[in-house]
Structure formats: C-alpha cells, structure tokens
Amino acid sequence: xERIQAIKLFVRVVDLGSFSKAATExxxxxxxxxxxxxxxxxxxxxxxxxxSTQGVTPTEIGLLYYDKCKLIAHHVQEAESVAALMQTxxxxxxxxxxxxxxxxxxxxxxxxxxxxxxxxxxxDLNCEDRYVNMIEQGVDVAVRMGPLADSTLGSRxxxxxxxxxxxxxxYLARAGTPLAPPDLQQHTALIYSTVQGDARWHFSAxxxxxxxxxxxxxxxxxxxxxxxxxxxxxxxxxxxPRYVAHASISNGALVSVLDAWQLPQQEIHAVFPSPRxxxxxxxxxxxxxxxxxxxxxxxxx
Numbered sequence: 001x002e003r004i005q006a007i008k009l010f011v012r013v014v015d016l017g018s019f020s021k022a023a024t025e026x027x028x029x030x031x032x033x034x035x036x037x038x039x040x041x042x043x044x045x046x047x048x049x050x051x052s053t054q055g056v057t058p059t060e061i062g063l064l065y066y067d068k069c070k071l072i073a074h075h076v077q078e079a080e081s082v083a084a085l086m087q088t089x090x091x092x093x094x095x096x097x098x099x100x101x102x103x104x105x106x107x108x109x110x111x112x113x114x115x116x117x118x119x120x121x122x123x124d125l126n127c128e129d130r131y132v133n134m135i136e137q138g139v140d141v142a143v144r145m146g147p148l149a150d151s152t153l154g155s156r157x158x159x160x161x162x163x164x165x166x167x168x169x170x171y172l173a174r175a176g177t178p179l180a181p182p183d184l185q186q187h188t189a190l191i192y193s194t195v196q197g198d199a200r201w202h203f204s205a206x207x208x209x210x211x212x213x214x215x216x217x218x219x220x221x222x223x224x225x226x227x228x229x230x231x232x233x234x235x236x237x238x239x240x241p242r243y244v245a246h247a248s249i250s251n252g253a254l255v256s257v258l259d260a261w262q263l264p265q266q267e268i269h270a271v272f273p274s275p276r277x278x279x280x281x282x283x284x285x286x287x288x289x290x291x292x293x294x295x296x297x298x299x300x301x
Contacts, residue, residue, distance in 0.1 A: 103127030154275035159293030
C-alpha cells in the first residue's frame, strides 16, 4: 500500500510541478512528500526529478517512469471505484450457509424469492449439518440455530424456532396418547441426536416447574427428515421443529401431543464474519430475512 501511495504522489508531483502542491492535495506534509520520492529514487538507483527554485520537472528516466506510474495509478483508481460500488450496491455473489433441513425446507424458498427481487445477486447456498468456519470457507451469511459461540462474529436476531412432539394416528391408536411428559417413558421415542437434550427431553408449562423426561427408542438419527418419515410411518413419538412437522400435522399424517407443554425454543440468528464494514448485499439480505420470520412463520413451509 505504501508503494501505491508513493506512485500516486510521484504522479501528482510531476503533474503539478511542485512538491508542496502535491503534498497539499494528498493531505501530507511537504517534507514527507520529498522524503517519499527520494526513497523511491534510492530504490530505483536513478534520479527521477530535476529540482530547482522554479519547481520540479521529470528527468528522461523520470518521464518514462511517470508514464508507467500514471497507468498504474489509473488502474488502482478503477479498482477502488469498483470496490466502492460493490460495497454500496446490491449485486455480486452472496455465499450462504445453513443446516440441511432448514436450508431445504425454509431458506431455499426464501432465497429464491430474494433472487427474483434482486436479479443482480448470485447466490451460493451451502447446506450442511456441521459447524463451518465462515472466514476460512468464505461465507457471507450463515443462518444458525441456538446460542452463538463466537462473539467476534456479527449477528442479527431473526426469530424463534419452536419444537413440537408428534406421532402418527395409528401409533397413538396402538400405544395411547401421552397426556403429560412423564407418560413418554411408556412410549417409543424417535431420538434426534443433536439438540433437545438428545434422549432427555425438557418441558415447561405456563405454570409449574420444568419437567425432564428420559426417553427410549430403537431409532436415533441426526437427520430430521429421517425422524419425520419414521414418525409418519408409526414407529414412535418424535420431537421435531415446527417447520419440519407443520405440513404433516396439517394433512393429518401426524398429530401434535402434549400441547400444554413446551419444548425449548431455539433462537435463529443471521451471522456474518465481522460487524465492521458489512457489505450492502449482506445487510439488505439480512434485513429482508428479518421480515420473513413473523408469528407462525413455519406455517408457510
């Protein structure tokens, strides 16, 4: 960067024929400007400027060097203009990361709607259930559930992800309907091995203490779609996010139970690599996302 600044300074000194005028234009002192050009001459091993009381003029070598430096300065100015434009306009590539189930069922439809509204934005939506280092992977925005572990990241709250206990009607006809959390100990559970305490489910009610129930079952999975399908086929009782279970509840394939009790809700955040100098494409995408997570946002999924 210092070399580029020195090149810009040299070009302006030749253009204006004066160290003092170039220094004033660039916001530095004349001694500093003179020193920079002298250092440049020492590095090149050649005199670039004739100095006199009337001003400065380029030497033969200096004139050739000036032509090249002017071209470099022009390209740098063009690059800076492009960077400033990209920083202030809604265009370019936007790399997004989220979990598999949430990405497929929720974020992908939202992203497609955003693309229709902003055709100059190119989206790279990556869905995976492992933690991703945003900086190493070049991710612009990640949508994450639960507490945020890295305080150095920028973040915006989007909404809440509620969970529900569900089972197929034929399973409930065979095994009975649980009426309180302790009843789950007599049921076959389909266990999600990532959140909700794994095999220990925690419930809260409008009044009364939190209840913790150790559940048992023959199927465990870290894949929500697998547990959804197993519940639909009557293999047991599952705790699922509302956005995963909603369609199956609506069409009668699943029935929600224990509606008087509530499983822990997860906070949904949009996360970005740094809270400083955030590109407009990121801030506007996140602001738009915040408008998509109103009350019962999962009903459209």
